Amino acid sequence: MPSSQSSSSSTGSEPAAKRARHNGPGEGEPENLKSLRLILEKQTHLFACGGSLLIGEPEKNEEEDGSKSTDLASEQKKKHDPITIRWDVKDGDGNTADSQVANACAKLNLPSVPGAGDEASLKRLVEHCQPATFGRGGKDILDESYRRAGKMDPTAFCTTFDPYSTGIIDTVAQVLLPSVYDSATHRGVRAELYKLNVYSGPSGKFKPHVDTPRSRGQFGSLVVCLPVDHEGGQLKVRHKGEELTFDWSTTPQKANGKEGKLDDNAAVQWAAFYSDCEHEVLEVTSGHRITLTYNMYAVRGSGRLTGHSLSPNPLNPTHLPLFDTIQRTLSQDSFNGQGGTIGVWCSHAYPHNHKTESPLPDALKGLDAVLWEIFQYLRLDPKIKPVVEMNENTHDFYEWWYDEHPDHKGPVSGVDVNKISYVSDDTLTNVLPKTTPQWVIGHEFGKVDVEGDQLEDMWQYHFMYTSFGDYNVGPIHWLTKAPGKGELQLAYTTVGT
Ligand SMILES: O=C(O)CCC(=O)C(=O)O
Numbered sequence: 001m002p003s004s005q006s007s008s009s010s011t012g013s014e015p016a017a018k019r020a021r022h023n024g025p026g027e028g029e030p031e032n033l034k035s036l037r038l039i040l041e042k043q044t045h046l047f048a049c050g051g052s053l054l055i056g057e058p059e060k061n062e063e064e065d066g067s068k069s070t071d072l073a074s075e076q077k078k079k080h081d082p083i084t085i086r087w088d089v090k091d092g093d094g095n096t097a098d099s100q101v102a103n104a105c106a107k108l109n110l111p112s113v114p115g116a117g118d119e120a121s122l123k124r125l126v127e128h129c130q131p132a133t134f135g136r137g138g139k140d141i142l143d144e145s146y147r148r149a150g151k152m153d154p155t156a157f158c159t160t161f162d163p164y165s166t167g168i169i170d171t172v173a174q175v176l177l178p179s180v181y182d183s184a185t186h187r188g189v190r191a192e193l194y195k196l197n198v199y200s201g202p203s204g205k206f207k208p209h210v211d212t213p214r215s216r217g218q219f220g221s222l223v224v225c226l227p228v229d230h231e232g233g234q235l236k237v238r239h240k241g242e243e244l245t246f247d248w249s250t251t252p253q254k255a256n257g258k259e260g261k262l263d264d265n266a267a268v269q270w271a272a273f274y275s276d277c278e279h280e281v282l283e284v285t286s287g288h289r290i291t292l293t294y295n296m297y298a299v300r301g302s303g304r305l306t307g308h309s310l311s312p313n314p315l316n317p318t319h320l321p322l323f324d325t326i327q328r329t330l331s332q333d334s335f336n337g338q339g340g341t342i343g344v345w346c347s348h349a350y351p352h353n354h355k356t357e358s359p360l361p362d363a364l365k366g367l368d369a370v371l372w373e374i375f376q377y378l379r380l381d382p383k384i385k386p387v388v389e390m391n392e393n394t395h396d397f398y399e400w401w402y403d404e405h406p407d408h409k410g411p412v413s414g415v416d417v418n419k420i421s422y423v424s425d426d427t428l429t430n431v432l433p434k435t436t437p438q439w440v441i442g443h444e445f446g447k448v449d450v451e452g453d454q455l456e457d458m459w460q461y462h463f464m465y466t467s468f469g470d471y472n473v474g475p476i477h478w479l480t481k482a483p484g485k486g487e488l489q490l491a492y493t494t495v496g497t
């Protein structure tokens with residue numbers, strides 16, 4: 001039975017072109033794996049989703065006899081109540097009422113009702129925001145040529161808008177983080193309010209960027225756009241050459257607010273996407289684009305769609321579109337009964353600097369999650385590991401050593417050079433794999449630093465690689481293309497002169 005290995009990173013030290021050498025169909029590549037590779041290449045990636053909620057007058061929700069309506073259908077037809085935002089107003093903001101009361105509170109109702117004074121509150125909210133920064137190289141940067149927006153921290157405001165009760169989080173969980181029947185990967189979504197942002201015309205914007213994950217479990221971001229008129233400000237989200245546009249602009253002609261009445265078309269719009277997707281907010285040309293952003297984390301045992309609920313709606317992996325193809329393809333023995341390794345490069349990036357706790361498989365996204373579930377269901381014993389490929393010179397050095405030791409038979413159990421101070425060639429013949437290795441499978445995520453003398457002898461190379469992981473015996477049959485840029489997993493530092 002072939003075993004599968006996914007990796008989310010590889011050594012960053014090797015040029016992509018060289019790595020690509022190993023990704024194309026290799027000589028003697030089993031036919032069934034070739035066809036599976038072609039099928040995976042054609043997969044479109046699901047990386048974002050979105051929707052809208054109409055807003056209406058608060059409902060009386062009472063029958064004529066005074067009893068409350070509990071009917072599910074009418075519950076679902078209900079429009080969302082108008083949204084209230086309250087925020088701290090510190091002393092000295094120039095407002096007489098505020099300067100008399102320390103830490104007073106201001107309030108805004110959305111959508112604003114013409115003639116109800118909401119426009120003045122909206123103006124105040126915009127004024128009370130601070131300039132929004134963004135993360136670059138571990139620092140918070142303020143650069144208005146890159147991001148021109150206002151922000152308010154969640155410690156300074158509260159809102160009646162709740163992404164859980166509106167069903168947004170359930171939808172995001174179903175689409176971006178589905179739980180699979182009978183899987184150990186039951187996961188739910190926890191959304192944490194991160195900021196209120198205001199992008200104002202004529203030049204509010206946020207140029208292309210990738211969000212900084214706040215912790216290892218973060219898999220995505222949710223943006224909720226509040227019902228405030230604005231033009232422009234489209235959100236564009238990209239992944240692997242595909243792009244989705246979320247256009248929430250409302251032209252003044254479209255809006256039909258009348259004095260004292262809520263606009264019938266007023267809606268809350270939202271979009272959710274995986275954190276590793278590049279995205280940008282195009283220029284807002286007029287009005288204010290006001291958003292609530294949430295960081296979303298994959299968690300076990302919370303949320304409505306986890307496998308912990310009594311009647312969950314979990315996916316069955318056999319009903320995933322790729323299931324039949326993969327099962328059929330892999331049921332033909334690609335390796336003549338000898339076993340072998342199939343590799344799939346993760347199509348998304350994951351935060352994983354923590355040595356002992358990897359966020360995976362809980363936070364696997366999109367196609368990565370689908371393949372993981374199918375491989376698990378087929379009992380292929382998949383593993384998620386960091387992978388390092390030997391660069392060409394090192395590989396040549398190993399080949400030379402193997403040529404020099406034609407009698408080398410492969411490792412003898414119980415011999416560990418990492419416990420021996422001097423390693424002779426004889427000892428090496430007892431520890432190196434039978435055939436020249438090319439891939440080293442890491443024990444755990446997180447960069448491994450190895451210190452030693454000049455890398456000259458075979459045992460020093462061996463020591464470096466085995467400090468990081470295990471040689472993969474035989475080739476890895478990669479089904480997907482390696483990510484454009486890998487991440488440094490293994491560093492060798494020379495000590496002494
Ligand atoms: O407002 C948006 O649509 C996206 C904002 C964004 O990219 C961010 O806050 O990081």
Ligand SMILES: [Fe+2]
Binds near residue numbers: 209210211279
């Ligand atoms: Fe962002």
